[in-house]
Amino acid sequence: xxxxxxGRTVITLAAAGVLGFAALLLWPxxxxxxxxxxxxxxxxxxxxxxxxxxxxxxxxLAMWAVVEHPATAREAPGAGxxxxxxxxxxxxxxxxxxxxxxxxxxxxxxxxxxARLPVLPNGTxxxxxxxxxxxxxxxxxxxVVDLTRRTATLTRRGRRVFGARVGVGLPQxxxxxxxxxxxxxxxxxxxxxxxxxxxxxxxxxxxLTDWPDGGFVGVHGTDRPDLIPGPISxxxxxxxxxxxxxxxxxxxxxxxxxxx
Amino acid sequence: MHExxxxxxxxxxxxxxxxxxxxxxxxxxxxxxxxGGTAALLGFAAEPAAAQSARDVSILNYALTLEYLQxxxxxEAERMKALRGRAAEAAEVVGAVERAHVKAFRDVxxxxxxxxxSFDFQGTTEDQNAFLKTAVAFEDLAVExxxxxxxxxxxxxxxxxxxxxxSVEARHAAWMRYLFGxxxxxxxxxxxxxKQQITRVVNSTNFITGSPSTEGRRTPSYTG
Numbered sequence: 001x002x003x004x005x006x007g008r009t010v011i012t013l014a015a016a017g018v019l020g021f022a023a024l025l026l027w028p029x030x031x032x033x034x035x036x037x038x039x040x041x042x043x044x045x046x047x048x049x050x051x052x053x054x055x056x057x058x059x060x061l062a063m064w065a066v067v068e069h070p071a072t073a074r075e076a077p078g079a080g081x082x083x084x085x086x087x088x089x090x091x092x093x094x095x096x097x098x099x100x101x102x103x104x105x106x107x108x109x110x111x112x113x114x115a116r117l118p119v120l121p122n123g124t125x126x127x128x129x130x131x132x133x134x135x136x137x138x139x140x141x142x143x144v145v146d147l148t149r150r151t152a153t154l155t156r157r158g159r160r161v162f163g164a165r166v167g168v169g170l171p172q173x174x175x176x177x178x179x180x181x182x183x184x185x186x187x188x189x190x191x192x193x194x195x196x197x198x199x200x201x202x203x204x205x206x207x208l209t210d211w212p213d214g215g216f217v218g219v220h221g222t223d224r225p226d227l228i229p230g231p232i233s234x235x236x237x238x239x240x241x242x243x244x245x246x247x248x249x250x251x252x253x254x255x256x257x258x259x260x
Numbered sequence: 261m262h263e264x265x266x267x268x269x270x271x272x273x274x275x276x277x278x279x280x281x282x283x284x285x286x287x288x289x290x291x292x293x294x295x296g297g298t299a300a301l302l303g304f305a306a307e308p309a310a311a312q313s314a315r316d317v318s319i320l321n322y323a324l325t326l327e328y329l330q331x332x333x334x335x336e337a338e339r340m341k342a343l344r345g346r347a348a349e350a351a352e353v354v355g356a357v358e359r360a361h362v363k364a365f366r367d368v369x370x371x372x373x374x375x376x377x378s379f380d381f382q383g384t385t386e387d388q389n390a391f392l393k394t395a396v397a398f399e400d401l402a403v404e405x406x407x408x409x410x411x412x413x414x415x416x417x418x419x420x421x422x423x424x425x426x427s428v429e430a431r432h433a434a435w436m437r438y439l440f441g442x443x444x445x446x447x448x449x450x451x452x453x454x455k456q457q458i459t460r461v462v463n464s465t466n467f468i469t470g471s472p473s474t475e476g477r478r479t480p481s482y483t484g
Binding site for chain 1: 312320335336338339340342352353355356357359360361363364365367368378379380381382383386387415416417418419420421424425469472473474475476477478479480481482483484
């Protein structure tokens with residue numbers, strides 16, 4: 001073989017090698033081969049989830065529950081004398097409810113709930129089986145009626161959000177003092193005497209015990225705004241109609257009521 | 261006993277089936293009930309939000325409802341102060357996370373967000389064992405729900421959010437299973453659940469209730 005022939009062969013082989021290498025580079029990679037460095041970054045999530053927040057201290061929180069099944073309230077969890085028999089409906093035709101105070105177990109491990117009750121004597125509490133009550137509900141409002149100053153003040157989370165002058169019971173039919181709760185809300189009834197809106201409470205007149213439906217004390221409007229403030233009622237707390245309408249927007253049922 | 265009687269609540273066996281599949285408890289040892297208006301709540305017909313498809317809004321609202329359920333459950337458990345030890349700690353930590361999820365969904369949905377239903381947890385927040393059983397089932401259910409809906413989300417940003425929450429719910433599920441004394445992970449492959457399946461399970465618990473009737477129209481009979 002001449003040197004020229006050898007040289008051509010070397011060049012041919014070299015050219016074939018370059019072409020082959022180029023072909024290898026251009027040949028599509030099998031689908032299973034990894035492709036590194038080509039992945040896009042993660043998309044931005046649609047939600048901006050805040051940091052977990054612990055429950056605040058809740059000094060102004062009150063809890064209430066509906067009476068789901070007729071039940072006997074007792075002096076102690078699972079024991080003691082009967083304090084009251086509770087129905088599932090109020091005389092207003094609404095669901096009956098109680099203000100929850102605390103809970104405890106009896107000797108057999110059953111849960112009982114101590115609740116403020118809408119019975120005489122005012123201020124009565126009793127223990128109800130947990131199963132007689134519905135789900136717990138909470139409010140952060142509190143209505144305080146001052147009989148001396150003849151004012152009603154509503155607070156939410158401890159801050160005053162409403163205030164009004166009120167009419168209260170005459171000396172012979174005093175508005176009862178104590179700790180109660182708002183039990184119902186009545187609207188669109190036909191009675192100008194009670195104004196446009198009335199709240200039912202768990203307070204009862206200790207004097208007018210033969211009053212229809214038990215002599216419950218209400219917080220309501222009036223057809224005699226000229227008498228407010230003053231000792232004018234049979235025990236109910238009356239306020240001007242514009243005030244009771246405003247209170248109706250601010251105060252949920254279940255709100256604790258203090259009359260002092 | 262009311263607060264522990266999951267058995268009496270097992271209406272259609274749906275949740276029991278979920279729990280059984282999770283290996284947590286046998287059939288008949290779970291929750292129950294009727295969802296009241298919640299079927300409608302879970303079947304949202306939201307209009308498209310500005311940057312979201314109607315389908316995504318619907319799915320996000322569905323997730324929000326499940327987050328309401330979980331957040332309310334843990335919050336009530338913390339308020340009742342009936343739990344002890346690690347269960348009490350877990351309720352506190354997981355509750356804070358679930359409340360954050362609720363806030364996130366409400367923020368992104370804005371005016372399209374569904375409202376919080378009323379709940380009656382029927383004593384399960386007041387008993388250590390009942391709490392843990394329910395927590396395991398809730399967390400497993402949430403994981404299955406997110407898994408079921410994630411592939412249906414149309415926006416990548418919504419999918420990213422769902423996946424971010426899904427893994428957190430899975431951690432919660434493992435945590436609650438550990439506390440309850442069952443294996444956190446026994447299967448190699450988890451199955452999703454459809455919205456219909458999840459809704460049926462939630463319906464069966466009776467935990468979501470209607471609002472009490474506290475407003476009436478009778479003429480007052482107060483002393484006046």
